[in-house]
Structure formats: structure tokens, C-alpha cells
Amino acid sequence: EIVMTQSPATLSVSPGERATLSCRASQSVGSELAWYQQKPGQAPRLLIYGASTRATGIPARFSGSGSGTEFTLTINSLQSEDFAVYYCQQYNYYYTFGQGTKLEIK
Amino acid sequence: QVQLVESGGDLVKPGGSLRLSCAASGFTFSDYYISWIRQAPGKGLEWVSYISSSGSSIYYADSVKGRFTISRDNAKNSVHLQVNSLRVEDTAVYYCTRGGRRSLTSFDYWGQGALVTVSS
Numbered sequence A: 001e002i003v004m005t006q007s008p009a010t011l012s013v014s015p016g017e018r019a020t021l022s023c024r025a026s027q028s029v030g031s032e033l034a035w036y037q038q039k040p041g042q043a044p045r046l047l048i049y050g051a052s053t054r055a056t057g058i059p060a061r062f063s064g065s066g067s068g069t070e071f072t073l074t075i076n077s078l079q080s081e082d083f084a085v086y087y088c089q090q091y092n093y094y095y096t097f098g099q100g101t102k103l104e105i106k
Numbered sequence B: 001q002v003q004l005v006e007s008g009g010d011l012v013k014p015g016g017s018l019r020l021s022c023a024a025s026g027f028t029f030s031d032y033y034i035s036w037i038r039q040a041p042g043k044g045l046e047w048v049s050y051i052s053s054s055g056s057s058i059y060y061a062d063s064v065k066g067r068f069t070i071s072r073d074n075a076k077n078s079v080h081l082q083v084n085s086l087r088v089e090d091t092a093v094y095y096c097t098r099g100g101r102r103s104l105t106s107f108d109y110w111g112q113g114a115l116v117t118v119s120s
Helices: none
Strands: A004-007 A011-015 A017-023 A033-038 A043-051 A062-067 A070-075 A085-090 A103-105 B003-007 B018-026 B032-039 B044-050 B058-060 B069-075 B078-083 B092-098 B114-118
Touching: A011 A017, A017 A033, A017 A085, A017 A103, A017 B032, A043 A062, A070 A085, B003 B092, B018 B032, B018 B044, B018 B092, B018 B114, B032 B078, B044 B069, B044 B078, B058 B069
Parallel strands: A011 A103
Antiparallel strands: A004 A017, A017 A070, A033 A043, A033 A085, A062 A070, A085 A103, B003 B018, B018 B078, B032 B044, B032 B092, B044 B058, B069 B078, B092 B114
């Protein structure tokens, strides 16, 4: 099983600033990495796939980077609606998710 | 628009069974893989099972293998998850999700979820 580890567990950032979330895989997953956003009481929403491709309708302030075992989700100019939990997921070998990073308002 | 609607969630006793269903619309259902993903209360996401577009390829997480069975009916645009021998740790919201036209892709659409509670 490929283990996905996200850091930090909680990130406190002020609106308008940049947030950087990290995800590490226990072995290489190439670029087969996705990011999801989940708000309370809602299903997750796909943000990024292929490590860096934004899903349909996702604002340009969301960007993904990385390959192999190290990945980053960057959110520029944080808006109030961006405060949520973010999960990374690999789909190189079956599927596994990271434990999530909670992005909270500072 | 793409829609996935789950049903069948309920409160059941340990050892009990349920059949979860997912009704799909807004896309060519028979072209896509479908997965079930679950989320225990206050916890993260866990992939449970997937079925290929034709139904010929099926995989399960080790945690549910031998207890859960996934199936699909392309004529009715639906997927089912038969969950047997339920344990307290199976308590979760179960999401039906759309994969890609081939195996191992991200999940671009999710249903609203069906709550399964296993408790005596």
C-alpha cells in the first residue's frame, strides 16, 4: 500500500495570503496525484488531477506541483470560501488518500 | 449535468447487511468506472471498491474484501454495494464517485453520500 502523508495537519492563514500544503508519498506515484477540497457537511470536490491540472471550474488561484513522491498545493490570495479540509490522493496503485490538512482562518 | 445519488444508508446491528445504491445521470454511464469511498465520522477518506465500465474488473480494499460486493447495471445507470457482516468500524458516509474511462484516475464527481451506522 502506498501511504500518503500530508503536512501540516492544520494550517492557519489570513485571508488574502498564500497557503502551501504538502503531500508526500511513500513511493513514487509519478504524476498520478489529485487534490480535493471538502467543506463541512459536503462531499469532497476535485481541485487538481495529474498533480498540476486544474479540474473544470476551479479558479486559477489553486495550483498543484510536484512529481514522484513530493507534491504541493498552493492557494494564492485566500478567499473566505477556501477555508476547508484538503486531501491528496494517489491513483498510481489502487487509491489512497492523505489524512487531510485543515486550512483555517488566522 | 452529472449527478450521482446514493440511497440505502441505515442503522444496522453488527453482523447485519445493507444494500447501497447509486443512481447516475447526466453522462454516458456505461463508459465510466465507478468507485465507492467512505468517510467515518470526523475522519478522512478511504477508498472501498471500484468496478470497471463493463463490470468485468472489480477491486476491493483489504478492509472490506470478502464482506462487500460491488455490481452495476448499465441498462439502469446504477451501481450497488452489498455490505455484509457489518462491523462497528464500517460506520461511515459512503460516497459513490465517478472515475475515468479507464482504471486508476481521480474522482471528478461525487454523490452526496449515504450514512451507514453500525451499532447495537
